[in-house]
């Protein structure tokens with residue numbers, strides 16, 4: 001399967017569908033990522049806090065796939081925010097991944113109570129200018145955080161990775177991102193699988209197209225224009241989740257899924273989340 005690219009605001013091409021590895025232990029990450037790469041995924045989403053950058057790096061290195069054909073994202077953890085600590089944390093991530101550059105580096109959470117995200121992003125701008133990240137962006141930023149960031153820095157974030165699935169459709173954030181030229185990337189695109197994949201409307205659309213509920217939800221994201229990074233460690237599901245480019249949902253299907261919005265988060269609220 002060939003995944004079409006999303007063109008980021010600096011011209012970099014990011015596969016619209018990638019593989020997420022949150023909660024995959026380092027020892028399992030190598031096998032899971034290898035399975036994903038074999039299935040055709042070329043984009044991998046990890047983070048320093050996931051503790052599996054080494055496993056991801058081993059799979060990438062063993063795959064023999066040319067570096068320029070891969071798209072590797074990692075994220076800076078909250079306790080490393082600040083200019084110098086960001087520089088050190090970035091070096092550590094590159095070292096663990098065994099890479100000379102990442103394709104996308106994200107601030108994992110804004111943690112507004114720390115008041116450090118502007119300074120942190122200035123370090124990101126330096127990393128970007130040095131070519132050690134091909135694109136830089138953020139995760140879990142609310143529009144108000146993006147406004148502060150954009151007013152005080154010069155590189156518009158390429159991406160904001162936020163919780164987004166049919167129960168939390170993030171209409172205001174998506175509209176704001178579109179106005180600013182920021183690509184929206186969905187984390188927990190399947191709503192972590194819990195409940196969402198049993199919703200009758202989604203099951204029915206799956207039966208109509210002879211597809212699984214996970215494929216229907218991922219296809220809905222793709223047609224909205226969102227970047228998705230579904231996670232699984234089960235080989236059959238890893239393969240299933242990328243097989244979403246050979247069918248389309250019609251207007252009625254899209255509307256039925258869009259009607260499921262409940263503005264309900266699974267994860268924490270970025271305005272107040274402050275773990276270190």
Ligand code: NAD
Pocket residue numbers: 019020021022023045046108139140161162186187188189190191192193194197212214215229230231232233237238240241267
């Ligand atoms: P997800 O929505 O991708 O759901 C994953 C779960 O859904 C799996 O563990 C499995 O239980 C189930 N599942 C997956 N494929 C399935 C299939 N085909 N059929 C049935 N069930 C299936 O949830 P996620 O892992 O939370 O999110 C995806 C990725 O997003 C993460 O791995 C991580 O890379 C990223 N993420 C980022 C943040 C952030 O703060 N930036 C937070 C959470 C997740």
